[in-house]
Amino acid sequence: MRYAIVTETYPPEINGVALTVEGLAQGLRARGHSIDLVRPRQSGDGDAHQDALLVHGFPLPRYPGLRFGAPALRTLARHWNAWRPDAVYIATEGPLGWAARRVARRLRVPVATGFHTRFDHYMRDYGFGVLEPIALRWMRRFHNAGDATLVATRQLQDELAQHRFANPMRLARAVDGAQFHPAKRDARLRESWGAGDGTLVALHVGRIAAEKNLGLAIAAFRAMQRVRSGSKMVFVGDGPLRASLAQANPDIVFAGLRRGEDLARHFASGDVFLFPSRSETFGNVTLEAMASGVATIAFDYGAAREHLRHGQSGLRVPDGDAAAFITSATQLSVDDVGLRRMRVAARAGIEHLHPDQVAAQFDALLQMLANRRRIADAQLAPD
Incomplete structure (x- = not known):
């Protein structure tokens, strides 16, 4: 054809x-x-x-x-x-x-x-x-x-x-489960972020723009910091809001655009993927985070509704409920056992795709x- x-x-x-x-x-x-x-x-x-x-x-x-x-x-x-x-x-x-x-x-x-x-x-x-x-x-x-x-x-x-x-x-x-894989986790990369073995790293991957609702991601991370001191946050991507967000949040790592294996390392080296966007038709990054063995917090629509099992491979939040998004992030940040279980289940949840x-x-x-x-x-x- x-x-x-x-x-x-x-x-x-x-x-x-x-x-x-x-x-x-x-x-x-x-x-x-x-x-x-x-x-x-x-x-x-x-x-x-x-x-x-x-x-x-x-x-x-x-x-x-x-x-x-x-x-x-x-x-x-x-x-x-x-x-x-x-x-x-x-x-x-x-x-x-x-x-x-x-x-x-x-x-x-x-x-x-x-x-x-x-x-x-x-x-x-x-x-x-x-x-x-x-x-x-x-x-x-x-x-x-x-x-x-x-x-x-x-x-x-x-x-x-x-x-x-x-x-x-x-x-x-x-999702390409060979490219995005928990084995790509990189201790040296985490060290460059100031994160050791026990440091909780919140991650966002995507365009740094207004439609991604990034103010909520940062608010959720600040709440995580309050209950778990030393937590880090990493933004992977670029966009019109990068400069202003970086200036207002000097402790957050802005890693810029990443491709291929480098992107896979960044995904796998995070612990919690914060995805507060409400403007997606799907959200490919949700599957990439799951394949990388990262627990995801997202609103209940798109890829999250289709593939994320609430309480098992991540947390789905009622669409638009910002307070519930922040609460979910703080609860997960102090539940190491639940977090480890979700990371394993997240990977298992995409094996059939x-x-x-x-x-x-x-x-x-x-x-x-x-x-x-x-x-x-x-x-x-x-x-």
Whole structure:
């Protein structure tokens, strides 16, 4: 089969969407399919790039290093007329995504869209709450023009159906259990943070930005410090709030962006993963923390609801209950026995999640859409 994947973010950019899309593309290639990747040109790209169509892009406000793709209607039409895909997956709702959806519809190529980002919730997080319903309508219009909207959880599938999204379908997520593993725990790295064997280390991995609700993570850590002196906190990632948070919290370690094995070492070297975000569609970092043997505290939605067993592999907090989040962090910080048990159970809880299973499901969904379109076209064809 020939599949096209359209995305406005892709590694080496570091974010959940980029890494998820990369995994899907790799999974389809491993299954023997031809993949046409369409994305904005990044710094360091040459004039040609194997298996990729590179288009112009422009900076994304407040997100240095990320770019929107230009609406390359003519380029896409010319390219897909010469290399017609059997199905298209559009991962992002930016100008490039809208253009790809339009060209695919014109060519009668089936389209699956990915619901990766809660732009409606971002309106609230950045002080534009009045625009939240407008953003939701804009997203619904985009996704309903496709043949299916792929989501990561049953909860989100139900929510979108209630908001009149036409055909939300669940595509599970997985985690690389070989890369993220408790064996990657590094005593020297912990020492560089000022943490010894008995020091409790709270960890946050992700973009350091308003939508991540990081004030609550810091409040929870300060409460942990009050009941367990000497505790440390480490932020892994970068973003627009990093400088101000670092200035206001000089005792917190800001480790910056980490990739690959270095990221795996940082994950495994923590003890408690504080994840207070309420704007995720899933939260890949939750699975990465679990795979690394780190007890997680998160709100009861997304990956936490799907995979975290409350009281066994971590703690799920009622969505939006900041006081309960802080209480959970303080309780866990003084329960060494429970913490050790949760760390073991967290790893065990992801053993069944294999990336090849996700690739197989993704392949089956795209093939289903392609078969539906072939049948519909055959019925419309003149005798």
